Amino acid sequence: MTDLTEHEVLVESAAAPEAPVGRSTGWWAMVLFIATESATFAAFLASYFYLRFSAKGPWPPTGDKAPDLTLPTIATVVLVVSCLPMLLGSRLAARRSRAGAALGTLGALAGGAAFLVLQILDWLSEWPESTLSKDAYGSLFYAITGLHTAHVVIGVGMLAFLAASLGVRRAAARPRGPVMLVAMYWYFMSVVALAVYVTVYLSPTL
Template identity: 35%
Template sequence: MSGVGTTAHGPVVEIRPGRSTAWWGMISLIVTEGVLFGLLLFVYFYFWAGLGDWPPPGVPVPELVGSGIRSALLLGSTAPVILAERSLMERGDTAKCAMWLVVALAMAAMFLIGHIQEQLLLFAELSPTETAYGSAVVTILNFHAVHLIIGMIALTFVLTHVLRRRITAERHTMLEIGGMYWHFVDVIWVFVYGALYLSPRVLSG
């Protein structure tokens, strides 16, 4: 972008930097991944509409209490990421930025541990090879878990660069795009949780 100003010698064009290539690359990735999640959820509801009984009789729905606590942890991890961004970008405080990133990673790790425990229980009662419901639920939950792990790896990479002062208030693109992906994973979980945990209880009566 550019702006035009004037001086005694005539107009001066001010060049303002736009978004970086990395930023636009992350936007493209988020859109692509969002479409993939949308397709998976479409297939889930398509099976539901075609089969009628959803889940099939005798097949358990993922429980709410533990998953609700885990959801609060994951969605709550958005706050420390935002605080990390503000600490560095607005105040140049690398120590607080690193601290908030560690908090976010710890919250995500607790979510992931709960996810693994849930999957072990689900596999004991819900075989992904026996019903379309089981296949859809296990696929979507683990597809999201893979994206969370990718986000955790990315955030850990950002953390190491913050600690080494390679990410600063002036050079923070890596932190910004890492935060974008983190927020994307959190937002996607809202739709996954609503579809897999809440809708069978609400829409099935």
């Protein structure tokens, strides 16, 4: 076997694909998106506490219905617990188990759908004693819970699309990336759910 010339070595080195280094573009995009949305939710929650402690009189104001903890507690627990199948699916995706990743995604999807149903039922229980335009309390209550619910709807859509992609094998070759990105978003939604629960539902009872 003859040794390669210097020119041939340079040609082969140039033709060889480079291994990816560091985090993917999708990972950084999701991190930046979560950071931006974190600031948005933080501003809303800070506004809630500012108006609450600036208000003269009871909170919620007289005439508004105090939040019932039953439905929000169940909904929050369901959403947080749905992170477990998402975590399992993410780990199985790292092992290139398409079926396992799909099952984990569907488990998280079911938890998200249940949360949405419970949130709608909670809104119905609050109406019409507390409305969006009645006072500052009602405006903040529906704005904060509505903002979070809208993000959960987006997450449920992402989970549904991911599950469908895994089902038709489009994400079968390298499922880790897409599953990991959706999992990051879903964990973020669960953390926000806890913050919303403590702020909007639990704090008025303390």
